[in-house]
Amino acid sequence: MALLHTLLLSFGFGLITASILAIAAVGLSLQFGITNYINFAYGDLLTFGIYTAFVVNQHLGLNIWIGLVIAVIATAILAWLINLFILRPFTDRGTSPIIMLVVTLGVSLILQNVILAIFSEQFQSYSINTGTPLTLGPFLFTPLQLGIIGLAIVTMLGIHALLHYTRLGKAMRAVSDSPELARISGINTRLVVNAAWLLAGGLAGLSGVVLAFNVASFTPTVGFGFLFVIFAAVILGGIGSPYGAIVGALVVGLATEMSAAFISSEYKDAIALVILIIALLIRPQGIFASRGRA
Amino acid sequence: MPTWIFYLLTLAVFGAIYGTLALGLNIQWGYTGILDFMYIAFVAVGGYVTSLLMLPPTQAAFGETYVLGLNWPFIPALVVGGLASALLAFIVGLLSLNRLRSDYFAIVTVAVGLVLYTIAGNDTPLVNGWDGISGIPQPFQSTLNLDANSYGFFFLGLCLIILIIVYIFSERLYRSPFGRALRSVREDEMVAEGLGKNVFALRLKAFVIGAFIAGIGGSMLVIYVDAFNPSAWTTGETFFLWAALLLGGSANNRGAMLGALIVPVLFAEITRFLPTFGSPQVVDAFRYIAIGILLILTVRFRPQGIIAEKRFRVRKSKLQRLESALASASTGVQITDTDLADNAGILPDGNAPLQSEEGKTL
Numbered sequence: 001m002a003l004l005h006t007l008l009l010s011f012g013f014g015l016i017t018a019s020i021l022a023i024a025a026v027g028l029s030l031q032f033g034i035t036n037y038i039n040f041a042y043g044d045l046l047t048f049g050i051y052t053a054f055v056v057n058q059h060l061g062l063n064i065w066i067g068l069v070i071a072v073i074a075t076a077i078l079a080w081l082i083n084l085f086i087l088r089p090f091t092d093r094g095t096s097p098i099i100m101l102v103v104t105l106g107v108s109l110i111l112q113n114v115i116l117a118i119f120s121e122q123f124q125s126y127s128i129n130t131g132t133p134l135t136l137g138p139f140l141f142t143p144l145q146l147g148i149i150g151l152a153i154v155t156m157l158g159i160h161a162l163l164h165y166t167r168l169g170k171a172m173r174a175v176s177d178s179p180e181l182a183r184i185s186g187i188n189t190r191l192v193v194n195a196a197w198l199l200a201g202g203l204a205g206l207s208g209v210v211l212a213f214n215v216a217s218f219t220p221t222v223g224f225g226f227l228f229v230i231f232a233a234v235i236l237g238g239i240g241s242p243y244g245a246i247v248g249a250l251v252v253g254l255a256t257e258m259s260a261a262f263i264s265s266e267y268k269d270a271i272a273l274v275i276l277i278i279a280l281l282i283r284p285q286g287i288f289a290s291r292g293r294a
Numbered sequence: 295m296p297t298w299i300f301y302l303l304t305l306a307v308f309g310a311i312y313g314t315l316a317l318g319l320n321i322q323w324g325y326t327g328i329l330d331f332m333y334i335a336f337v338a339v340g341g342y343v344t345s346l347l348m349l350p351p352t353q354a355a356f357g358e359t360y361v362l363g364l365n366w367p368f369i370p371a372l373v374v375g376g377l378a379s380a381l382l383a384f385i386v387g388l389l390s391l392n393r394l395r396s397d398y399f400a401i402v403t404v405a406v407g408l409v410l411y412t413i414a415g416n417d418t419p420l421v422n423g424w425d426g427i428s429g430i431p432q433p434f435q436s437t438l439n440l441d442a443n444s445y446g447f448f449f450l451g452l453c454l455i456i457l458i459i460v461y462i463f464s465e466r467l468y469r470s471p472f473g474r475a476l477r478s479v480r481e482d483e484m485v486a487e488g489l490g491k492n493v494f495a496l497r498l499k500a501f502v503i504g505a506f507i508a509g510i511g512g513s514m515l516v517i518y519v520d521a522f523n524p525s526a527w528t529t530g531e532t533f534f535l536w537a538a539l540l541l542g543g544s545a546n547n548r549g550a551m552l553g554a555l556i557v558p559v560l561f562a563e564i565t566r567f568l569p570t571f572g573s574p575q576v577v578d579a580f581r582y583i584a585i586g587i588l589l590i591l592t593v594r595f596r597p598q599g600i601i602a603e604k605r606f607r608v609r610k611s612k613l614q615r616l617e618s619a620l621a622s623a624s625t626g627v628q629i630t631d632t633d634l635a636d637n638a639g640i641l642p643d644g645n646a647p648l649q650s651e652e653g654k655t656l
Binding site for chain 1: 327329389390393394396397398400401402404405406408409412413415416530533536540575576578579580582583585586587588589590593594597
């Protein structure tokens with residue numbers, strides 16, 4: 001049946017989108033859990049990662065996978081610096097989450113447009129070998145796409161190990177639960193916040209580059225556009241809960257890609273936004289979260 | 295007409311229109327503390343509805359497709375345009391204003407704005423898609439028959455009248471008991487609720503009023519620029535108005551108008567006439583970078599904006615009586631009814647109740 005075939009194919013695309021989304025959503029969710037304010041500049045961190053890998057790949061002529069590693073490191077450092085020089089002066093003064101949101105908005109405008117001023121609005125792409133498509137059951141994946149899914153699984157396992165089996169991860173969970181109690185228990189919260197920004201930045205860079213793999217060509221606004229799809233996944237899964245974010249990413253990724261089987265793909269992101277709105281209105285604490293923050 | 299007069303006229307018209315828009319956002323954010331990031335969508339809805347009502351029916355020969363096209367006169371079209379924005383705000387507010395913390399409400403507004411943007415762009419039969427609408431009839435021109443130059447001044451007058459009406463309305467609103475209630479919601483919704491205010495209803499009203507003003511201002515904007523497509527109302531445009539309001543001074547109407555003169559007019563319009571360096575996109579990019587820096591610096595170093603909100607002062611005699619009443623209360627002496635009446639009297643007497651330490655709690 002033609003429709004079933006289309007649906008299965010788009011299910012495959014959905015898995016890839018979900019993989020990218022999961023990496024991004026876990027990063028945003030981790031950062032939100034620790035800092036407790038919404039970060040509008042997160043999407044532009046993805047863009048920064050994308051263009052860092054682009055410079056390494058196209059201007060320095062190195063392999064795109066080297067570009068990916070450099071992008072992860074560079075974006076992690078950028079996120080850390082943004083917190084250190086722009087955001088921390090505010091949080092140290094006890095600025096409210098609402099104003100922090102406005103500040104991250106300012107950061108987003110600056111970051112996005114610096115990239116725009118350097119690289120212009122034109123579409124860019126990596127030189128990359130997607131490989132010959134492989135048929136796996138009903139699905140059709142290129143080796144590159146399988147690589148994206150594999151990368152996402154490894155990242156999720158890594159995050160799980162970090163949060164459960166390391167001192168830093170446990171400290172992060174403690175700070176996320178209650179910064180005051182964590183501080184009283186002798187946890188160096190400032191260190192944890194720095195680590196959270198490095199980690200969130202790294203995940204943003206990683207998800208940005210694999211996003212660019214998947215969409216093939218990109219402009220400096222790609223990250224900001226994707227930000228609200230990430231928000232949809234994060235909010236659906238319960239804000240501040242990395243595991244919920246993974247489930248949210250799966251739902252949103254599959255829903256957006258499979259909707260394309262029925263309506264114009266122009267509305268793909270709009271579907272994610274509608275999920276976001278409905279999720280917030282019906283269950284603001286997230287579908288899979290036990291406790292709410294909204 | 296010499297070019298520079300035409301140039302000043304253009305700036306004045308933009309100043310009046312953006313001033314009106316800033317006043318509407320001020321009622322939402324400055325008065326009530328609502329984080330509305332879809333404000334530009336209200337501007338767009340008002341602009342679209344007014345224009346579509348004034349335009350003639352769609353003609354296939356021109357390759358344009360849009361709904362309505364009713365040849366309406368200006369005034370009723372303007373009012374309905376404003377009401378359309380207000381209705382949208384009512385629906386969005388009704389569904390989400392009472393459920394969500396304000397930062398999540400902000401996300402919902404961005405999402406709604408982006409969905410509307412996607413629909414307006416892709417659903418071509420609705421508002422002619424990405425190509426947008428143009429050729430909107432000039433208000434009153436069919437009866438006045440002015441030449442282009444005089445009509446420019448006439449249109450400026452029209453914009454100024456709207457600005458003045460909205461300004462007087464906003465000022466009266468600020469001083470009214472309703473305005474005080476809005477500010478109490480902004481400062482501390484728990485306290486407002488404790489004092490018996492219906493926080494949700496107050497927020498919803500402020501949101502709808504602000505959106506109505508956005509729709510009116512948006513109508514004037516679309517009629518003036520005479521070509522309007524979705525790229526004119528990206529989320530970034532909302533941030534221009536936000537930067538204007540925060541820089542000028544939230545909750546101060548003169549501050550809001552000053553901010554509108556500085557940010558959208560000076561920044562955005564004047565740079566259009568400057569000799570271009572690099573591509574237009576690069577100029578645009580620098581404009582947004584400047585806005586971002588301005589936004590951060592304002593919030594960091596002058597959170598109250600250039601013209602701060604008027605501070606509420608308690609009269610000294612009243613303050614002493616309140617203090618003595620509090621002192622006697624803390625030492626266990628019973629407070630008399632007159633003391634209580636005096637305490638209660640503080641709220642209706644001044645301008646801004648429950649003002650926090652640093653003034654406007656940004």
